[in-house]
Amino acid sequence: MPSRRLRAMGTRALLLNFAIWTLIGAFQASSWVLSPATAGTPQPGRLLAIALFNAYVWAVLTPPVFRLAGWMNRDREARLHRVPLVVAAGLAVSVVVTVMAFGVHRLLLPPPPSSAGAHVSPLMALWHMGRWYGQQIVEFFGIVVVATASEMRRRFHVREREAAELQAQASQLQAERAELRARTAQLQAQSSELQAQLAEARLSVLRARLNPHFLFNTLNAVSALVAKNPRGVRDMIALLSELLRHALAESKEQEIPLRDELRLLKLYLEILEIRYQGQLRTIVTAEPDVLDALVPNLILQPLVENAMKHGIDRAGGHGTIEISASRIGEDLVLSVSDSGPGEDPGPPSRMSGVGLRLTRDRLTELYGEEQRVELQPVKGGGTSARIALPYHTSEDLHVSEELVRT
Numbered sequence: 589m590p591s592r593r594l595r596a597m598g599t600r601a602l603l604l605n606f607a608i609w610t611l612i613g614a615f616q617a618s619s620w621v622l623s624p625a626t627a628g629t630p631q632p633g634r635l636l637a638i639a640l641f642n643a644y645v646w647a648v649l650t651p652p653v654f655r656l657a658g659w660m661n662r663d664r665e666a667r668l669h670r671v672p673l674v675v676a677a678g679l680a681v682s683v684v685v686t687v688m689a690f691g692v693h694r695l696l697l698p699p700p701p702s703s704a705g706a707h708v709s710p711l712m713a714l715w716h717m718g719r720w721y722g723q724q725i726v727e728f729f730g731i732v733v734v735a736t737a738s739e740m741r742r743r744f745h746v747r748e749r750e751a752a753e754l755q756a757q758a759s760q761l762q763a764e765r766a767e768l769r770a771r772t773a774q775l776q777a778q779s780s781e782l783q784a785q786l787a788e789a790r791l792s793v794l795r796a797r798l799n800p801h802f803l804f805n806t807l808n809a810v811s812a813l814v815a816k817n818p819r820g821v822r823d824m825i826a827l828l829s830e831l832l833r834h835a836l837a838e839s840k841e842q843e844i845p846l847r848d849e850l851r852l853l854k855l856y857l858e859i860l861e862i863r864y865q866g867q868l869r870t871i872v873t874a875e876p877d878v879l880d881a882l883v884p885n886l887i888l889q890p891l892v893e894n895a896m897k898h899g900i901d902r903a904g905g906h907g908t909i910e911i912s913a914s915r916i917g918e919d920l921v922l923s924v925s926d927s928g929p930g931e932d933p934g935p936p937s938r939m940s941g942v943g944l945r946l947t948r949d950r951l952t953e954l955y956g957e958e959q960r961v962e963l964q965p966v967k968g969g970g971t972s973a974r975i976a977l978p979y980h981t982s983e984d985l986h987v988s989e990e991l992v993r994t
Contacts, residue, residue, distance in 0.1 A: 606647050613643030634696040642689045646727055649681065653728065657735035674732065682724035690720050803832075806856070809863040820862045827862075831855040842954065843882040845982070846913055846920075850874060853888045853911065860896065867906035874913040880981045881913075881920045884954060890947045891924040891973045899928025899970060907970075920979040925972040944973070951977060 617639035621632045656677060660670045806828055813821050834852055850872060857870045892909060900907045907927040914921050944961075951959040960976040 602651075605650050606644070609643040609647035609650070610640070613640040616643065638689070638693050638696055641692050642685070645685055645688060646731070649685070649728075650731055653681075653731045654735040654738070657732045658739055660732075661736055661739050678725065678728040678732065682721055682728050685724045685728075686717060686721040689724070690717050693720075806831075806859060809859065813863060817862075817865070820865075824859050824862050827855050827859050831859070841885055844885050845879065846874065846881045846883050847879040849883050849885070849888060850879075850911075850913075852886065853892065856889055856892065857909075860892075864900075864905055868900060869908045871908065871910040873911070875915065878913050878915050878920055878979070880983075881915070881979055882981060882985075883920070883922070883977070884950055887947060887950070887975070888922065888924065890944060891922075891975070894944050894973060895924050895926035895928070895971070899926030901928075903928045915979055916976075918979055919976045922975040922977075923972050925966055925970060927966075927968075927970045929969055947975075951975065 614636070617632075617636040620635045620639065656674060660667060660674050663670075810821055810824050810828065813824065831852060834855070854872065857872070861868050861870065888911060892911070895909050900909065909927075910923075910925045912923050912925075948961045951961060955977050958978050960974075962974045962976075964972045964974060966972050
């Protein structure tokens with residue numbers, strides 16, 4: 589607080605102090621003037637002077653008494669030890685004020701001589717001083733009570749102001765915390781959106797590499813039959829057109845129901861059966877409860893292509909490819925098995941194929957560590973490519989989105 593404001597407050601307090609004691613002195617003087625005991629006093633102005641003198645003495649003593657009361661109430665634990673000191677100080681100060689006031693009273697209003705010409709007895713004077721002393725004690729401890737009440741009021745307002753400031757700070761902290769949480773949530777949402785966009789871009793790149801690979805292999809199969817079976821070529825072109833139409837129509841979806849994936853795969857298998865002129869046999873089995881499961885678009889075609897290249901072609905172009913889909917626990921298991929000669933000794937060559945490598949990359953982007961791609965030998969010859977991924981449906985995704993929103 590600026591010193592100018594402190595000086596202004598001190599001046600107002602001083603003026604208020606003297607104004608109050610002036611009123612008290614005037615009230616004391618009026619009670620004396622109207623009292624029957626002083627009804628015959630020839631000079632009422634002297635009574636006013638005596639009362640004002642006594643009042644102004646206490647006006648001068650009020651600030652020190654306020655400080656004394658503040659010292660007494662400053663420490664709660666030491667208050668009981670300080671009270672006797674304040675009482676002793678009050679008794680001593682009252683004695684001094686009594687002597688001064690009584691002296692002024694005798695000076696301005698000397699007692700009249702008695703009829704015998706003798707002065708007032710010492711006992712009577714002592715009795716009058718006792719009455720003055722009692723009044724001074726009351727005034728001293730009255731000031732102490734007012735000072736204590738004022739200090740308690742000041743402390744109450746200080747605590748109230750501190751509580752209001754703490755409440756304002758708490759509200760500000762809560763607002764800042766809420767703003768920080770909102771900002772964090774916004775950044776997390778932006779990060780999730782960017783990650784989703786990045787994953788989508790990676791998947792798009794992988795599919796852009798996969799679809800041309802699938803198309804080139806199919807066109808090579810068509811060209812191999814141009815001279816041998818023109819009718820079969822026409823059927824293959826018709827099947828390829830339908831396959832491409834369905835594949836392009838669903839190309840925006842990263843996942844499709846298994847029933848749609850099997851429908852696209854059936855078109856591709858029919859193309860292969862025409863190409864191999866009845867030497868290739870295909871079997872597709874899927875449990876009814878997995879047909880609604882979501883799988884990556886065109887996930888089975890590269891597995892069939894891998895089985896043809898490393899299994900059927902190595903067996904002279906004839907054999908069986910079996911595709912199956914089942915649910916094991918929380919996983920959807922897709923397998924493509926061939927009846928070829930099996931894997932040659934040495935490092936596995938199938939895992940280095942373009943189609944199978946891109947398939948593994950797609951699954952990693954979509955499901956992370958929750959997917960598996962395995963190659964296993966089949967009893968009696970051949971190899972089985974096995975994919976395990978989390979079982980989920982479009983309804984499951986809808987429920988998860990609703991839970992996130994709520």
